Amino acid sequence: MIKINGVSKRFKKHHILSDVSLQLEGIYGLIGPNGAGKTTLMKILSSLISLNAGQVEMNGENYRKGKYVKQNTLIGYLPQDFMVYPNIGLEEALDHIAMLQGMMNKQERQVKVRQVIKQVNLQGHENKKMIELSGGMRKRVGIAQLLMGDPSILLFDEPTAGLDIEERIRFRNLLRNLGMERTVVISSHIVEDIEFLCTKIGVLKEGRVLFEGSPAELKAHAKGQVWEYQVAPSDLDAIMNQKEVVQITEESNGMNLRVYSTKSESGATSVEPRLVDGYLAVVKGIGR
Numbered sequence: 001m002i003k004i005n006g007v008s009k010r011f012k013k014h015h016i017l018s019d020v021s022l023q024l025e026g027i028y029g030l031i032g033p034n035g036a037g038k039t040t041l042m043k044i045l046s047s048l049i050s051l052n053a054g055q056v057e058m059n060g061e062n063y064r065k066g067k068y069v070k071q072n073t074l075i076g077y078l079p080q081d082f083m084v085y086p087n088i089g090l091e092e093a094l095d096h097i098a099m100l101q102g103m104m105n106k107q108e109r110q111v112k113v114r115q116v117i118k119q120v121n122l123q124g125h126e127n128k129k130m131i132e133l134s135g136g137m138r139k140r141v142g143i144a145q146l147l148m149g150d151p152s153i154l155l156f157d158e159p160t161a162g163l164d165i166e167e168r169i170r171f172r173n174l175l176r177n178l179g180m181e182r183t184v185v186i187s188s189h190i191v192e193d194i195e196f197l198c199t200k201i202g203v204l205k206e207g208r209v210l211f212e213g214s215p216a217e218l219k220a221h222a223k224g225q226v227w228e229y230q231v232a233p234s235d236l237d238a239i240m241n242q243k244e245v246v247q248i249t250e251e252s253n254g255m256n257l258r259v260y261s262t263k264s265e266s267g268a269t270s271v272e273p274r275l276v277d278g279y280l281a282v283v284k285g286i287g288r
């Protein structure tokens, strides 16, 4: 568990994070629009940059103002772009990383490298060079090198960016398995990425916390505010100008419009909110 208490961060006069308090546990989704401060918070947690105010408590250890030094808590941080040793085979690259981490016994290293390759499901690719691997596979190599140090906290910044649907699903399964034994924090601006994965969610916007709670609580923010209309294509423009339309699907009998409204919409059916509806309600301040 990570307790973030009143953390603030400035770059020159620009406030990037303002009084952020969150409790990260389980498989935690940190979501927010571009520029919300998610990466900055991840970098603070992984000790890459300092904080200006507040404190962070990880597994009972406290870190305050200034750049904190990790002590007993091992943190693995996978940045958005991960690429090491482009022209070396996967097994050899991981072996080298293990050596840099102080594992000097060759046999021990071999056992560990094979173990992490299996954990991230990359058996059969041991001799492939990094540049020959797909984006999803490279991310899995990134996780493999993190697992070498047995971290109890894993931080992933936009982990599924650039992955195709199949790799996304495979990657989500891997994150789910990793989250069974560790705190896993996933930052993303794509709600679908965390929808079926996270047990707890924090929403950031412009450096401030707008929401923290369960997926069901986030959905509940849009309860009674999501409506669906069936309209003729010729009426589409007029409705788009008047209403908060969030989704349009074409159907055989016309267009189906998903609309947000705090008031009852005549001619529309009230529908159950999805996670993305709750997220948008919070970010756009609908209903407040």
Ligand SMILES: Nc1ncnc2c1ncn2[C@@H]1O[C@H](COP(=O)(O)OP(=O)(O)OP(=O)(O)O)[C@@H](O)[C@H]1O
Pocket: 011, 014, 016, 032, 033, 034, 035, 036, 037, 038, 039, 040, 041, 188, 189
């Ligand atoms: N080193 C820096 N110096 C100045 N401003 C910075 C620096 N790093 C980030 N920022 C600014 O801080 C704000 C938050 O950036 P950050 O990358 O943390 O957001 P984010 O939520 O991760 O966004 P995205 O989803 O686009 O990755 C942005 O306005 C960004 O321009």
